[in-house]
Structure formats: C-alpha cells, structure tokens
Amino acid sequence: MSHRIKVEVLRARDLKREDGILGKNDPYVELSIGHKLLGGQKHKTATHKNQTGDVEFGESFEFDAKASDDLKVKVYDDDLVSDDDIGHTKIPLDSLFEANQIQQWYQIGEGSKVRGQIELRLSVLQ
Template sequence: MSKRINVEILRAKDLKREDGVLGKNDPYIVVSIGHSLLGGQKHKTATQKNQSGDVEFNESFTFDAKDSDELKVKVFDDDLVSDDDIGSTKIPLKNLFESGRIQQWYQIGEGSKVRGSVEIRLSILA
C-alpha cells in the first residue's frame, strides 16, 4: 500500500568541485522513485549558481511511495554544454515507514569516491 511522503532537500556540503580547483559549482539535485519509463516520479531542485562549500536548497517534494521503494538522489553541476554528474545515493524507505520521520546527512558516492553530503528530511504525510 502506498502512502504520500514529503522529501525535503535541506542543504549540501563538501560537494566536489567539478570545474577545477578555482571553479564553483552550480549544483542542483534530482530526486526520484521508481523507473521513469514505468511511471516513476521525479523532481528537480532549482540550480544554485556559483556555489562553493555549503549550499542551501530548502525545497520540498511530495511522492507516492511504498515501503519497498527507494529514493534516488542525484547531484549535478549545471554547465552550458553538458551537466556534470557529481554523485548519487539511494535511500531505502523501509525505515521511514517504520519511524514516520527521518532527518539525516547522506553521503553522495561511496568509499574513495565520496563527493559530498546532502541533508534530507523525510516524513510520511497524514
């Protein structure tokens, strides 16, 4: 049985610079549930121009989800020709369905390829 969930993209920190040591990122985040060709849901934050260090997003999106779903989080750097893929993570929603609300930092990338962190608040809507 699916429920409505709220996904709040709060902020990001320590994002790897995609435009060299002196360049600044223009990050945005895409969050999705399911496969886009099979009726999946996807939302995109606004692009935050010329950022270095911590980035505030403070955007909320609503999804229909089941406890077996996972939230995919992808961080990009907006560029003129082709956007750079900074990194991604997947968040299983099982714990959210058990607790009702989760707020924590999620690493973007894994192991030696960690490319920053994103703080996300997840909650089940009544």
C-alpha cells in the first residue's frame, strides 16, 4: 500500500568543494524514489550559487511511497558543461512508516568518501 510522504531538504553542511580549495559549489539536491523506467518519481531543489560548504535549502517535496522503498538523495555541483556529483546516500523508508516523522543528518558518501552531510525531515502525510 502506498502512502504520501513529504521530504523537506533543510540544509547541508561540510560539502566537499568540487571546484578546488578556492572554488565555490553551486549545489542542488536531487531526490528520487523508484526506478525512472518503472514510473519512479524525482524532484530537484533550486541551485544555490557560490556556496562554501554550508547551504540552507528549505524546500519540500511530496512522493507516493511504500515502506519497502528507498529515498535516493544525490547532491550535485551545477557546472556549465557537466554537473559534478558531490555525493549521495540511500535512506530506507521502513523506519519512517514506524515513526511517522524523522528529522536527522545523513552522511553524503561512505567511509573515506564522505563528502558532507544533509539534514532532512521526512513525514508521512495522512
């Protein structure tokens, strides 16, 4: 059974700079549930120009989701030619359906490849 959920992209911190030590990121976040060829859903935040590592997003999106779904979170640096992949994470939604709302920081990347953190608030809508 599918439920409507809300995903709020609150902020990011300590994002790795993709354009060198003196460069600044132009980050945006892409959220997706499911596979695009099978009717998956995707949303994208606005791009925040010239950021040094901490970004206030303050955007929210709604999805249809099941407890067995994963929320895929990808953070990119917007560039003229090709956007750089800062990092990503995958969040299983089963614990959301038990708690109804979760707000926490998630690591972008894993192990030695951690590229920052993103704070999300996930809510099940009635």
